[in-house]
Amino acid sequence: MRFPPFVRSPYAGFLLFSGMLAVLPLLLTNDYYLNVLIFIGIHAIIAIGLDLLLGYTGQISLGHAAFFGLGAYITGVLSAKASWPPIAGLVVALVGVGILAYVIGIPTLKLHGHYLAMATLGFGIIVQIFFKELDFLTGGPSGLVGIEDMVIFGYEFDSDLKYYYLVCVSLALTLLLSINVVQSRVGRALRAIHGSEVASSVLGVNVSRYKVGIFVLSAVYAAFAGWLYSHYMTFVSPSSFDFMFSIKLVTMVVIGSLGSIWGAIFGAALLTSLPEFLYVFEKYETTVFGLILITVMIFMPKGLLRGVEDAVLAGVRVVRGKGDDK
Amino acid sequence: MTLSQQILQYLITGVTVGTIYALIGMGFNIIYNSTEIINFAQGEFVMLGGLLTVSSMRILHLPLPFAALVAVIGVALIGTLLNVAAIRPVKDPNPITLIIITIGASIFIRGVASLIWGKDPYPIPAFSGEDPIQFFGAVIQPQSLWVMGVALSIVLGFRQFFGKTITGKAMIASAFQPRAARLVGIDTRFMVLISFALSGLVGAVAGIVIAPMSMTQYDIGVMIGLKGFCAAIIGGLGHFWGVVIGGITLGILESLGAGLISSGYKDAIAFGILLLMLFFRPQGILGKTKGDRV
Amino acid sequence: MNSPLLMNTRNLSRDFGGVRALRDLDLDVRQGLIQAVIGPNGAGKTTLFNVISGVIVPTGGSVFFRGEEITGLPTHKIAQKGLTRTFQNLQLFADMTVLENVMVGMHCMSKGGFFASAFKAPWVIAEERRVRDESMEWLRFVGMEDHSATVAGSLPFGSQRILEMARGLASNPELLMLDEPAAGLNSRETGDLARLIIRIKESGVSVLLVEHDMELVMSISDHVTVIDQGHKIAEGDPETVRSDEKVLKAYLGEE
Incomplete structure (x- = not known):
C-alpha cells in the first residue's frame, strides 16, 4: 500500500470519492457525458463484485454477464409483463440471482483454474441462450421492450441527472459494503484462500463456504447493476449479456488491478469511456x-x-x- | 423421411461435426500436454485456417490444395508467434494469468481478422463436388467423408508422431517430467514451441475441411473453439483418444438435441453436457482420477 | 509417558496407486509432550501429516483426537477441533502482511460473517480489535512484533517458518504439527527454533514434529517414533531409539 496518505485509509478515500461523484455533474458541459457516467457507475458495481471474487479470492468467472443479464431481465419482465414496481423487481432479482448463484456455485467452485473458467463460461452461454429462446417472456433475440421507468416509493427518476445520482448512491453503497467486507475477518479469509487453500483450511477456514459466499455476493452485485441498467434503458436484449461482455468485465478488473476495489472502478471507467469518447476507436x-x-x-x-x-x-x-x- | 431415417441423418451430421470438435479438442490437448495451458485462442486457428485458404485462392490464385497448404503453414507460424510473443514473456505463469492472456490473444486475432477480411462470410468450394450420396434413406455430403477421412489421418499421424518419433517422445517427456527432460538435454522451450505450431496446424486443418459445409467468417472461432474444448473435457483433458470419443459424443448429442428438441438450444445442450461433466466427472470419460494431494 | 492420550491413529493406511505410503500405522500422541516422527526419505512422514490433518483421506484405518474419531473429516473441521499444522514447503499467505497472516490464524477464535462484516456491526469492530491485539501477542511470543507490517512473502526464509508457526499457534490448537520446521535453516536459526518449540510446549500446546535434523529431534523430543516404508519400526525416548538396531538398519539402508 503505497498510495498517498489521504487514500491510505479506505474510508477517507471513500468520502473523497463520494464527494467527487456528487460534484462531477457540475463540471460537465454536455448531457451526453452524464449518460456515459451512468454506464460507468453500473459497470463499476459489477466490476467491484467480480474483483472480490477474482482479485481477492482468486476465483475466475467468465460468466458474470449472465448475472447482470438475469438481474436486468428479471426486473424487466416483471415490469413489462406484470407491471410490478421496480422495487419489487429489485427484491426478486437480488433474491433470485442469489439463490441461483448459490446452487450453481456449490458444484462450480469445487473446480479450479481452467475447469472453473470453463464452467462459468458455459453457464454464461446457457443463460444467454435462454434469454434468446424464451421469447414469450424475454422477447427473444430482438429484446424486451416496455420496461417501466425507475420509480422508487413514488419518486420518479425521469432525468439523466436524477438517474446519475441514483447510480452514485448505489455505487457508494456497494463500495462501502465491499470495503467493510475486505477489511474484515471475511476479507482476510478470502485473501488467505487466494494465497493457499490448504493453509487456510488447516487454520479452520471453510474454504468452499467462503468461495460460494463471495460468488453469491458478486452475483448479487451484478444483478443489482442489472436492475439499474434495465430501468435506465427501459429495453434489454440478449446481446448486451454475451460472452464478450463477461470478458470485458474481467478486463476491467484486470486492468484496474486485481485485488483493489479502487482499481475495479478505475478499470470500469477506462473501459466504458474509451469507446465512447474515441469514435474512431469503434x-x-x-x-x-x-x-x-x-x-x-x-x-x-x-x-x-x-x-x-x-x-x-x-x-x-x-x-x-x-x-x-x- | 421416416423418423429412423431422420435420426440416421442427425447421426451423420453429428459425427461430421463431432469429428471437427475432436480435431479442435486435439489442438487444445497438444498444448495442454506440453504446458498445462488452455489456449483459448484455439478457435481462432480454425477461423484463420479457413480465411487464409480463401485469400490464398483469391489473391495468389492457388488451387485449393496448395491454398490449404499455405494456410496450414501460415497458422502453424501464427501459433509459434503466439507462444513467443504472448506466453514466453509471462513471468508468473499461474492459470488465471494464462487464461486471460490467451483470451486476450483470441480477441486480438479476431479483431485483426475482422479488419482484414471484414465481417462477411466466405465460401470454400467442396473438395470433390456436392452431389450427395444416398445412404439408407439419409444423405451424406461428400465433404463429410473428407472431414472424417482427414480427421482420421490426423489422429493416426499424431499417434505415430507421439509414439514413434524422437521429437514426439521428447514432447511428452517434457510435459510430464520437465526437469528430468531438461537434464537429459531436451530443449523444453522448443518443445512448447512445437506444440503451439502443431496445435495451429490441426486447428487450421479443421477450419479448412469444415468451411465448405458452413462457410467461414472472422467470428466463427469463438463457438467452435469452445465446443472443441468441451470435447476435450468430456473425453478427459489431455487424453489422446478421449477427445475423439468426446468430440463425436458431443456432436451426436448436439445434433440429436437440435433435431428432436429445438435447434435454438443446440449450444445450450453442448454446454449443459459440459457442466454435467465438470460437476460429476471432471476427469472426463477416459481420464483417470488424479491422486488427491496437497 | 503417562500423560493422557491426545491424538492417536489405528491401522492407518494410505495407498497411492500401487504404492503403500502408510501401512497399518498406530501412533499415540500424548498431551503436553514434544513427540517426533522420524524416518528415512519416503518413509511416509508427510503422508502421515496429510492424513491426520485431513488434507488427504486415508484408504484404511482411523484417526482419533481426544478419543473422538476424526477420520475423513474436512480439514477445517479438524482444525476447529484444535489440531493444526505447518507445511514443509511453506504455505504462507505471501501477499498479506505478517500480522494479517496471524490474524487469519485466529479465524476460529472469531466469528464475524459476511453480513455482520459488510454492515460493520459494533461487535464486529470490537472483535476485530481483539483479534488484532491477540495476534500481536503471538508475534511477540515468537519475537516478530517488529515485522508486523511486512509483507510475508518478502521475509527471509527462516522468519517465514517462524511466522507459519505463529499463525498455527494463533488458532489456539491443542496439537501443533510441525512438518520439517528446521529444513533450510542454518544452525543458529535451528537453535532458536529448538528454544521456541520448547516454549510452545511449556505454554501448554502439544507438539508433533516430523524432522530430518536428528540433533534437533534428539535434543528436544520427549518421545520418538521411527517409521520406514509406511510402517512403525521403533519408538521410545530418544536414547532408546538411537540405539535401536532396526533404526540403524533403516537409516543405513541395510537389508
Whole structure:
C-alpha cells in the first residue's frame, strides 16, 4: 500500500470519492457525458463484485454477464409483463440471482483454474441462450421492450441527472459494503484462500463456504447493476449479456488491478469511456481490448494502477540515485 | 423421411461435426500436454485456417490444395508467434494469468481478422463436388467423408508422431517430467514451441475441411473453439483418444438435441453436457482420477 | 509417558496407486509432550501429516483426537477441533502482511460473517480489535512484533517458518504439527527454533514434529517414533531409539 496518505485509509478515500461523484455533474458541459457516467457507475458495481471474487479470492468467472443479464431481465419482465414496481423487481432479482448463484456455485467452485473458467463460461452461454429462446417472456433475440421507468416509493427518476445520482448512491453503497467486507475477518479469509487453500483450511477456514459466499455476493452485485441498467434503458436484449461482455468485465478488473476495489472502478471507467469518447476507436475496439489484456497481464500483472505506480517509483529511485534500495 | 431415417441423418451430421470438435479438442490437448495451458485462442486457428485458404485462392490464385497448404503453414507460424510473443514473456505463469492472456490473444486475432477480411462470410468450394450420396434413406455430403477421412489421418499421424518419433517422445517427456527432460538435454522451450505450431496446424486443418459445409467468417472461432474444448473435457483433458470419443459424443448429442428438441438450444445442450461433466466427472470419460494431494 | 492420550491413529493406511505410503500405522500422541516422527526419505512422514490433518483421506484405518474419531473429516473441521499444522514447503499467505497472516490464524477464535462484516456491526469492530491485539501477542511470543507490517512473502526464509508457526499457534490448537520446521535453516536459526518449540510446549500446546535434523529431534523430543516404508519400526525416548538396531538398519539402508 503505497498510495498517498489521504487514500491510505479506505474510508477517507471513500468520502473523497463520494464527494467527487456528487460534484462531477457540475463540471460537465454536455448531457451526453452524464449518460456515459451512468454506464460507468453500473459497470463499476459489477466490476467491484467480480474483483472480490477474482482479485481477492482468486476465483475466475467468465460468466458474470449472465448475472447482470438475469438481474436486468428479471426486473424487466416483471415490469413489462406484470407491471410490478421496480422495487419489487429489485427484491426478486437480488433474491433470485442469489439463490441461483448459490446452487450453481456449490458444484462450480469445487473446480479450479481452467475447469472453473470453463464452467462459468458455459453457464454464461446457457443463460444467454435462454434469454434468446424464451421469447414469450424475454422477447427473444430482438429484446424486451416496455420496461417501466425507475420509480422508487413514488419518486420518479425521469432525468439523466436524477438517474446519475441514483447510480452514485448505489455505487457508494456497494463500495462501502465491499470495503467493510475486505477489511474484515471475511476479507482476510478470502485473501488467505487466494494465497493457499490448504493453509487456510488447516487454520479452520471453510474454504468452499467462503468461495460460494463471495460468488453469491458478486452475483448479487451484478444483478443489482442489472436492475439499474434495465430501468435506465427501459429495453434489454440478449446481446448486451454475451460472452464478450463477461470478458470485458474481467478486463476491467484486470486492468484496474486485481485485488483493489479502487482499481475495479478505475478499470470500469477506462473501459466504458474509451469507446465512447474515441469514435474512431469503434472499429478497432476488440483488437485494442485484446492487446490491452495481453500487455497488461505480461508487463503489469498487478494492473495498470499499480503498474504505473511501480514504474513511477522506480523512476524516482533512479533519479535519486538509490536504485539499489529494496 | 421416416423418423429412423431422420435420426440416421442427425447421426451423420453429428459425427461430421463431432469429428471437427475432436480435431479442435486435439489442438487444445497438444498444448495442454506440453504446458498445462488452455489456449483459448484455439478457435481462432480454425477461423484463420479457413480465411487464409480463401485469400490464398483469391489473391495468389492457388488451387485449393496448395491454398490449404499455405494456410496450414501460415497458422502453424501464427501459433509459434503466439507462444513467443504472448506466453514466453509471462513471468508468473499461474492459470488465471494464462487464461486471460490467451483470451486476450483470441480477441486480438479476431479483431485483426475482422479488419482484414471484414465481417462477411466466405465460401470454400467442396473438395470433390456436392452431389450427395444416398445412404439408407439419409444423405451424406461428400465433404463429410473428407472431414472424417482427414480427421482420421490426423489422429493416426499424431499417434505415430507421439509414439514413434524422437521429437514426439521428447514432447511428452517434457510435459510430464520437465526437469528430468531438461537434464537429459531436451530443449523444453522448443518443445512448447512445437506444440503451439502443431496445435495451429490441426486447428487450421479443421477450419479448412469444415468451411465448405458452413462457410467461414472472422467470428466463427469463438463457438467452435469452445465446443472443441468441451470435447476435450468430456473425453478427459489431455487424453489422446478421449477427445475423439468426446468430440463425436458431443456432436451426436448436439445434433440429436437440435433435431428432436429445438435447434435454438443446440449450444445450450453442448454446454449443459459440459457442466454435467465438470460437476460429476471432471476427469472426463477416459481420464483417470488424479491422486488427491496437497 | 503417562500423560493422557491426545491424538492417536489405528491401522492407518494410505495407498497411492500401487504404492503403500502408510501401512497399518498406530501412533499415540500424548498431551503436553514434544513427540517426533522420524524416518528415512519416503518413509511416509508427510503422508502421515496429510492424513491426520485431513488434507488427504486415508484408504484404511482411523484417526482419533481426544478419543473422538476424526477420520475423513474436512480439514477445517479438524482444525476447529484444535489440531493444526505447518507445511514443509511453506504455505504462507505471501501477499498479506505478517500480522494479517496471524490474524487469519485466529479465524476460529472469531466469528464475524459476511453480513455482520459488510454492515460493520459494533461487535464486529470490537472483535476485530481483539483479534488484532491477540495476534500481536503471538508475534511477540515468537519475537516478530517488529515485522508486523511486512509483507510475508518478502521475509527471509527462516522468519517465514517462524511466522507459519505463529499463525498455527494463533488458532489456539491443542496439537501443533510441525512438518520439517528446521529444513533450510542454518544452525543458529535451528537453535532458536529448538528454544521456541520448547516454549510452545511449556505454554501448554502439544507438539508433533516430523524432522530430518536428528540433533534437533534428539535434543528436544520427549518421545520418538521411527517409521520406514509406511510402517512403525521403533519408538521410545530418544536414547532408546538411537540405539535401536532396526533404526540403524533403516537409516543405513541395510537389508
